[in-house]
Amino acid sequence: MLRIAVLVSGGGTNLQALIDAQNRGEIPNGKITLVISSRPDAYALKRAQKAGIGTKVLRRREFAQQEAYDTALLRLLDENQTSLVILAGFMTIISGRVIRAYENRILNxxxxxxxxxxxxxxxxxxxxxxxxxxxxxxxxxxxxxxxxxxxxxxxxxxxxxxxxxxxxxxxxxxxxxxxxxxxxxxxxxxxxxxxxxxxxxxxxxxxxxxx
CATH class of the missing domain: 3.40.50.170 (Formyl transferase, N-terminal domain)
Structure with a gap:
């Protein structure tokens, strides 16, 4: 079973579509296990919590440099044992370092x-x-x-x-x-x-x- 992390910034309608598909058994070899939001007030977090999915908030503004943000994001993904990352309305820049770490494993x-x-x-x-x-x-x-x-x-x-x-x-x-x-x-x-x-x-x- 592949562990999936979904990155969000807003209402989370695409996240909900994924949750609904998962509940219908349409993603048989994968499971959404983490939702990371760039904003603490994103409604997507409520969607995740209602579905029993773990959530984290990671705000770019709280890091002085991109490198520090990248390290924090990669740590969250690693702790989740993430196999696939999905950008679902994620409005924060994903750096080359993160893209290289998950080459051909990030969907948008x-x-x-x-x-x-x-x-x-x-x-x-x-x-x-x-x-x-x-x-x-x-x-x-x-x-x-x-x-x-x-x-x-x-x-x-x-x-x-x-x-x-x-x-x-x-x-x-x-x-x-x-x-x-x-x-x-x-x-x-x-x-x-x-x-x-x-x-x-x-x-x-x-x-x-x-x-």
């Missing part, structure tokens, strides 16, 4: 079809505002491994979502969450925990599950 969910509307400055409603401003007809979400390039890691799963006339950023954000993010994030976690993901030359190969 991004609310667009990468490489569209991604990278530096594209997060939250900004992604959907940009999509609407560009006039795209289709958007969606992407789950990818994290590397040292912002939103540049190998893509695992993507799901398209229709952009409708009259959409606001808020309406589009909700549709992308409901129709894409909450579906493909648990799927990607299940694939990882089942040993079905392999990174070759910067691309993800999804292997058939063993009989």
């Amino acid at each position: 969910i991004h609310p667009s079809l990468i490489p569209a509307f991604c990278g530096e400055g594209f997060y939250g409603l900004r992604v959907h505002e940009a999509a609407l401003a560009r006039g795209v007809r289709v958007t969606g979400a992407t789950v990818h491994f994290v590397n040292e390039i912002c939103d540049g890691g190998p893509i695992i799963l993507q799901k398209a979502v229709e952009v409708k006339p009259g959409d606001t950023p808020e309406l589009l954000q909700r549709r992308v969450m409901e129709q894409a993010e909450w579906k493909i994030l648990p799927q990607a976690v299940a694939l990882f925990c089942g040993g079905s993901l392999q990174v070759q030359n910067g691309r993800v190969e999804i292997k058939e599950a063993a009989e």
Whole structure:
């Protein structure tokens, strides 16, 4: 059973999708055992506590240097015997040191079809505002491994979502969450925990599950 740590900063809707999937038995080889929040008031912490999952708060501002923060984060992950790290709306920078320690073991969910509307400055409603401003007809979400390039890691799963006339950023954000993010994030976690993901030359190969 792989031990999973989920890093959060806000409401935790993607965390809830993972908890629900786990409760339905859809992540058979993995278990969420730790939720780390960058804010003590994040509602995601309440979701975790309600589900009986251990929580920690780690605030970047409490550390004078990135190196000290990295050490504290890695210590928490190590104490949890973490096999997989999931960034679920985590708004604190993950350094190269942490990424290297968990190479191809950190997943992120991004609310667009990468490489569209991604990278530096594209997060939250900004992604959907940009999509609407560009006039795209289709958007969606992407789950990818994290590397040292912002939103540049190998893509695992993507799901398209229709952009409708009259959409606001808020309406589009909700549709992308409901129709894409909450579906493909648990799927990607299940694939990882089942040993079905392999990174070759910067691309993800999804292997058939063993009989």
